[in-house]
Amino acid sequence: MPRPLNVIFAGTPDFAAESLQALLDSRHRVIAVHTQPDRPAGRGRKLAPSPVKRLALEHGISVYQPETLRAPEAQAELLALDADIMVVVAYGLILPKAVLGVPRRGCLNVHASLLPRWRGAAPIQRAIEAGDTESGVTIMQMDEGLDTGAMLLVRRTPITATMTSGDLHAILAKLGGEAIVEALDALAGEGLPATPQPETGITYAAKLSKAEAELNFHEPAAALAARVRAFNPWPVAWCTFDDDRLRLLMADASELAAGEAHSAPGTLLDHDGEALRIACGHEGREVLRVTQAQLPGGKALPVSDLLRARAERFTIGLRLGRHDEEASA
Structure with a gap:
């Protein structure tokens, strides 16, 4: 040998x-x-x-x-x-x-x-x-x-x-x-x-930066879901949420349900107990399903646990993320 x-x-x-x-x-x-x-x-x-x-x-x-x-x-x-x-x-x-x-x-x-x-x-x-x-x-x-x-x-x-x-x-x-x-x-x-x-x-x-971790819900659902997974565990994707930041750790791309009207990108369409369904893509015609998230000061949790503890924070129709001219550019 x-x-x-x-x-x-x-x-x-x-x-x-x-x-x-x-x-x-x-x-x-x-x-x-x-x-x-x-x-x-x-x-x-x-x-x-x-x-x-x-x-x-x-x-x-x-x-x-x-x-x-x-x-x-x-x-x-x-x-x-x-x-x-x-x-x-x-x-x-x-x-x-x-x-x-x-x-x-x-x-x-x-x-x-x-x-x-x-x-x-x-x-x-x-x-x-x-x-x-x-x-x-x-x-x-x-x-x-x-x-x-x-x-x-x-x-x-x-x-x-x-x-x-x-x-x-x-x-x-x-x-x-x-x-x-x-x-x-x-x-x-x-x-x-x-x-x-x-x-x-x-x-x-290219080297990762914290600046690119903010999500723009005008982008396609597949791109957003990939970024969520890519930035877990660092720098962790996030979006504005009322006056806080919601960190997103797991998500997948989905579509509007049959007969469901499209909404402005970033709109919380509903939460089915397992995921937050957020309108995204062109004119909000796609859906980002978030299944793991983290509120400020809290732990990263499955959305099912997050909803049991803080359901009042997740009002249907709430707009997440930036929704000004800068976000849609």
Whole structure:
């Protein structure tokens, strides 16, 4: 059997920690971990280690936390580790050309999309928002571009009609861990063919912002439902609700009932005990069914529970969201 590879692991959030755990459970040797510097977290804003750092320390692995990898001293530390390969998963720092060539076998990235679709910062959320029916992970040989390197391994998974970004995140994190171990096993032996990414089908997954989480009920029901699922658990879709904000965590697209007249977008048509039916789309001719929501100061609840507790807040005919000229633009 070929000898195990000596691996530097670079990653920061929970998604990356899943791949690190898979490598720790494999026959390969994680000789060092690079992660983002500790950041303020929680109400007290105390410095907190990343999930990757916590896991590395639990296993007695040396942790490096440079502010940048462009600094000569950071590059010297990497070179001194004498690694076979570097595995990068949601690290958060750009790897300059000088770093890409430090490990003998280069740097591999676990990317949460089927490249070249959804290069960039938020591939999981953008795939759901766009209505994609499939996602996956790509093990990529890193180069100087933004997620442009050759593909070594691809693993796929369906996106179901009720899947949130949180659901898909958990699936892809596990799949990524399995795929990177499989890739390293192959590279330690006979190797893996590197396939250049196609020049067609390239899309970019822009970073999420809180500003885009406000829903516009003039948009089609399918687009709104996809955005609700894409923005769960963050930044969470919302709409104005009287003088409050109603956060929407699960929804699906529906149609007007037989004989039901269309209403202005944002109108609460009714609630059947299980969902809030909100008019949306062109002239309010479609329906967004909201099945999980959250009132200010409350918990995220199934709408059935929310109605039992606060039915008086959900008056039929109430207008939700902005309904001025700006909303209809």
